[in-house]
Amino acid sequence: MLLITIDNALIIMIIVIFVTLILIFLTGNHKKLYIVREFYSLGTNNQLKVYGKKATKAIEESIKKVCEIDNKMSVFKEESELSKISINAGNKPQIVSNDTYYVIQKAIKYCALSKGAFDITIKPIVALWSIGKEGQQIPSSNEIKEKLKIINYKDVVIDENDKSIFLKKKEQEIDVGGIAKGYAADKVKNVMIKNGIKSALINLGGNILALGTKIDGTPWSVGIQDPFNTRGEFVLTIGVINKSVVTSGNYERYFEVKGKRFHHIINPSTGYPSESDILGATIISDNSIDGDGLSTGVYIMGVEKAIKLIEEIEGVEAILITKSREIYVTSGMEGKFTITSQDFVYKNGI
Ligand code: AMP
Ligand code: MG
DSSP: OOOOOHHHHHHHHHHHHHHHHHHHHHTTGGGGGSEEEEEEETTEEEEEEEESTTHHHHHHHHHHHHHHHHHHHOTTOTTSHHHHHHHTTTTOOEEOOHHHHHHHHHHHHHHHHTTTSSOGGGHHHHHHHOTTSTTOOOOOHHHHHHHHTTOOGGGEEEETTTTEEEESSTTOOOOOTTTHHHHHHHHHHHHHHHTTOOEEEEEETTEEEEESOOTTSOOEEEEEEOTTSOTTOEEEEEEESSEEEEEEETTSSEEEETTEEEESOBOTTTSSBOOSSEEEEEEEESSHHHHHHHHHHHHHHOHHHHHHHHHHSTTOEEEEEETTSEEEEOGGGTTSEEEOOTTOEEOOOO
């Protein structure tokens, strides 16, 4: 007869607990091991979802880096490098940090590629509208006409040698709000990698950068917002591994007057919110700075020019959602997304 002693019972109990813990881990109940942190910076809400032994340290360092970028590049902080460039406009060059120099130099590249649809000297017009801020208003057409005279990214002079930025005309100002979040996301990714993190989802105000896969080995699923619906309602989803997914949309920041929406993406050739056929422009790329710089310009360019431009750029793809509820994608995206809303029609080719 087999006698179970107290000692044996204890050992069996320990084995049962151990096996149960292994089963819980293998069946995916370890999701809670992601550390999720939300914080406000860059004028928006951000979220970091991180898995790994050094997740907490990586998050702390990331937040520090994002706030540092905000302090350098915010147009709302008097001491920021961006503000100093504007104060010295038409007068003298301003020496800036490597971070700011890199962002402005990249931004100018996207201003040129988009033929001025993306224009970082748009700030005086953005300030007239003040969309999403106290005092938001429809400016008079005269005010817009006046300010349009000084909007021209070709007046930004950059000097690689002393890392300085100079604006040729007085009253010109730079706004990197259309590209800085992407840069910050790339920097956060570097901090994660430095800390040995292999799985993280970086979300800076809707700028998504997926690091690795989810811990169960599957791709991260990113939803593309339905511009006609409440936040969190998607047109489609895409699965991504080590990719940036950035969307510029008319629903991000806006106000309405008599049912007409005035949003924050300004067409530099009119001075008014962009009225192209696009309501949501998503760029999928390796680096988020590229996705961010391109998404804003592409939104303004409209479907035809946008698809043409993105097809020419190696390793970059686009998903465009239009006013007439159509979905256009670049060739590299075909078959790589799942439409989740019946309200939209997929258009194969332009
Ligand atoms: P995003 O959300 O990346 O599309 O960027 C929108 C932000 O970029 C706005 O809030 C403005 O600060 C700025 N912006 C608006 N219109 C333009 C434009 N045509 N070119 C460059 N930046 C712009
Ligand atoms: Mg952008």
